[in-house]
Amino acid sequence: MAHLLVTGGAGFIGSNFVHSVLSDTDDRVTVLDALTYAGDRRTLAGLPADRLEFVHGSIADGDLVDELVSGADVVVHFAAESHNDNSLRDPRPFVDTNLVGTFNLLESVRRHETRFHHISTDEVYGDLELDDPERFTETTPYNPSSPYSATKAGSDLLVRAWVRSFGIRATLSNCSNNYGPRQHIEKFIPRQVTNLLDGRRPKLYGDGLNVRDWIHVDDHNAAVLRIIQDGQIGETYLIGADGELDNRSVIELILELMGHPRDAFDHVTDRAGHDRRYAIDWSRLRDELGWQPRYRSFEEGLARTIDWYRANEAWWRPVKEAIEARYAAAGQ
Ligand code: NAD
Ligand code: DAU
Numbered sequence: 001m002a003h004l005l006v007t008g009g010a011g012f013i014g015s016n017f018v019h020s021v022l023s024d025t026d027d028r029v030t031v032l033d034a035l036t037y038a039g040d041r042r043t044l045a046g047l048p049a050d051r052l053e054f055v056h057g058s059i060a061d062g063d064l065v066d067e068l069v070s071g072a073d074v075v076v077h078f079a080a081e082s083h084n085d086n087s088l089r090d091p092r093p094f095v096d097t098n099l100v101g102t103f104n105l106l107e108s109v110r111r112h113e114t115r116f117h118h119i120s121t122d123e124v125y126g127d128l129e130l131d132d133p134e135r136f137t138e139t140t141p142y143n144p145s146s147p148y149s150a151t152k153a154g155s156d157l158l159v160r161a162w163v164r165s166f167g168i169r170a171t172l173s174n175c176s177n178n179y180g181p182r183q184h185i186e187k188f189i190p191r192q193v194t195n196l197l198d199g200r201r202p203k204l205y206g207d208g209l210n211v212r213d214w215i216h217v218d219d220h221n222a223a224v225l226r227i228i229q230d231g232q233i234g235e236t237y238l239i240g241a242d243g244e245l246d247n248r249s250v251i252e253l254i255l256e257l258m259g260h261p262r263d264a265f266d267h268v269t270d271r272a273g274h275d276r277r278y279a280i281d282w283s284r285l286r287d288e289l290g291w292q293p294r295y296r297s298f299e300e301g302l303a304r305t306i307d308w309y310r311a312n313e314a315w316w317r318p319v320k321e322a323i324e325a326r327y328a329a330a331g332q
Helices: 012-024 062-070 084-089 093-112 146-166 188-197 217-230 246-257 281-290 298-310 313-329
Strands: 004-006 028-032 054-058 074-077 115-121 170-175 204-205 211-213 234-240 245-246 266-268
Touching: 004 012, 012 028, 012 217, 028 062, 028 266, 074 093, 074 217, 084 146, 093 115, 093 146, 115 146, 115 217, 146 170, 146 266, 188 204, 188 246, 188 298, 188 313, 211 246, 217 234, 217 281, 234 281, 234 298, 245 246, 246 298, 298 313
Parallel strands: 004 028, 004 074, 028 054, 074 115, 115 170, 170 234, 204 266
Antiparallel strands: 211 245
């Protein structure tokens, strides 16, 4: 039985990770989460209290981080400011959490010689043209576009430098766009689903031809566990599931699944610097670690995700008005 320190475990992907670990293993988990607007204690409700400890605090607090790292076997680092649109409005928290917070964790795992896994994103590679036959691989040069992706790229480079210069035992993973339960409703899919549940029309940025490579959050987390178990120290693994779709098609599918005409959406102001396309080549994970995604049908996973938002209105309702007011102020 191992003791995992999970940063950002009250957010979307981190909370789903904690659910998976506690149901599929005997491991013990300590969650360190600052409960920003994106964190919610309720995401961890109903989990076994004898194997889960929750610590409310920030990865920017070096002393707290050091105390918690000293008691852990493995640190799994999800905590981040994660939304591109927010990083365009106010980049400062992205620097504090994604860069300085990651630095604090690295210094602690170096001191205590603790195994570290860093969660990152395909956005560090910039974007691809719509007709480019290539996909991102582990050797694609870094070329981030937004303050969010630049701080994630910087955090990856810190991890790589700490591996090379100080010999910390770390792995990295860069994943494509996740969907599934408990995702904050500021993000694309839950925003459109809750718009429809709320009697609003879905909102499509720009021409809507931008492509994202969708993966179910449980597939992402299964891959992370696999890398923690069998990944080579110092190495990066790309995580994806061949889920490329343009945004317009995703909105049309949501409308159809929720019983509305496929064209009942609005075009709104585009995102500044909007990345055109992401696409992941995950063959390294398949060939070296034998990993495969389980969710093969995006439509089925999306339908289940819609059901989750329908059944959990109490979870998202209190913040819906404020989120939409903020988007409306930006013409989105
Ligand atoms: P999220 O915004 O839903 O959750 C982030 C969590 O981190 C929240 O619980 C928040 O309270 C916590 N947090 C923020 N600042 C903190 C701080 N200073 N100290 C401690 N906790 C803090 O994000 P998410 O979508 O679950 O993303 C998790 C990780 O996965 C991030 O590192 C992100 O870059 C990466 N990622 C996300 C996706 C995606 O599609 N969502 C894809 C690839 C990688
Ligand atoms: O690729 C991985 C990344 O995926 C993660 O690193 C980020 O943390 C995560 O937020 C996500 O980033 P995106 O910017 O791709 O996700 P978002 O949900 O914000 O938007 C997805 C696409 O949908 C993007 O092309 C912008 C568009 N969009 C978004 C919103 C909120 C719309 O068309 N309408 C909207 O209302």
